[in-house]
Amino acid sequence: MASTTPAGLQIRPRHMDFDLPNPLPRHWHGGDAFKSHLFDAMSALFPDGERFFIDSVRHFREQIEDPLLKEQIRGFIGQEGHHSREHLEYSQRLRDLGYDIGRIEKRARMRIRFIQKRFSPERLLATTAALEHITAIMADGLLRNPHYMDGAHPALARLWRWHALEETEHKAVAFDVYNQVCGSRFMLRRAMIMATFFFVKDTLQGLAHMLKVDGLLWNWRIWRDGLRWMWGKDGVFRPLLGTYRDFFKGGFHPWQHDNLDLLYSAREEFDGAAQGQANAA
Template sequence: MNQHHPIVPREKLDFGLEGDIPKYWFGGHPFKTRYFDAMSTIFPEGERFFISCVRDFRDQVTDPVLREEIKHFIRQEGQHGIVHSQYNERLKAQGIDVDRLEGIQRGLIEWMRKYLPKKHTLASTAAAEHMTSIMAHSFFARKDVMANVDPRMRAMYAWHAMEEIEHKAVAFDVMQKIAKVWYPRRVVAMVEVTLGFTINSLLTTRHMLKVDGFSRLQRAKLWAQGLWWLYKPGGLFTSMFSQYIHYYKPGFHPWQQGQMDSYQLWLNTFNQTGDAILAGEVLHAAAA
């Protein structure tokens, strides 16, 4: 099992989100930008959900190391929600009904918290954490993925990605060691999270492109390009399938999958300079 990195909450970071970031900051491409924007609308409510689900079992944890990791996990996830909420204010100014989108998600989460067993919502959290950690690898291990992204947005997603890698095993360890979730529930939760994330992100992207005023024909062309980008051989998501499918192995643990070699470069740069944007650029430059 690979040695994991310390979980370090980083607060009050400045990504220049109030600056002149282009509307279509992902290489000028509407679909790619709006797909990532759709993910940003998911994060604030999602992070609060993850925190709540881990907190459900925190009082049962006696291992001081895991208790400390839970504390830092909660702080990191809280910061992710804060920063993405700041960015989502930009989306509101562009006419995106972020409040409605978050309200829909909040209603689903409230339903899950009310009617599903706490073990199941924790399993959903562990599944989502696996997905975000492998997305972190996919987005920043290959230089071509983020090549044409505005440096401020690249830095925000780089910071989020590096912290997801740092705490990728916390919810899983609570699920396995404390909640004692059995394997079938773990598998079902991952299937649910995969389908839910896919449907939510694509429907939100669809909403945003309609708000942007693209005609039906224009949207059809954007969707054809976008779905090919996501799901073609070697695409954004298909390239991470081998990492994703490992979760379904009975003996899986997140630290069986190694770290990005460039993680240490990001960490060293950030620690030495305190500049999250510079750290993001160093991470991108080191990608293959």
């Protein structure tokens, strides 16, 4: 079997309506500009990034013979498509506040077009697998530590937890497809180095832009407290370093980070609501 997703775990998109506030509170994460805009900057990258993921996996769909993995590819595409839709709405709320989201999106699109013209389909898929690992370990941190969203607007906190749940569910799909059609660990490691650099670069550029619009770019306390929140003793990203490095090990697979119990617990928050919304539609 090509799929290594745990037996019985179905990957299905949830049709959610998060009713994002309009207007969006400028500093929706507890009044903290740095926290709010870090999430905002990542969100602005997701619609184009997720379309790239879909295209990279879809290219190889007909080469996959395992019916289970083919079904999971279908679920992966459905989930990523819904993520893109919700984050597009999120981006519009940010535009309404005066942030130049178009510039952030243009930068991401230009890079995507560049690599799609110059990289092989296998290398594009390796990049997708690498970025899916980054989102998966961040998703695990968010689901495992609900206090990371303390003080956040409830609709935004819920959107990010929903996204984290579905990223966890499909965290191995691109990786499994890659192993079927290529499997080169060297290419995978090289893709991770490049993906990490540009993900961090683009996110920080978006964060800096939004702080500049707010007149807070050169407020050293904002940066001091924000970097401490990310990388300090109890920082939200610091515990992820070990699971990030695991990607470079020979024989690594995303489900070696077994967080099924956490996933099923998070499902309880959303599956009933998603069914209720579907029935009402």
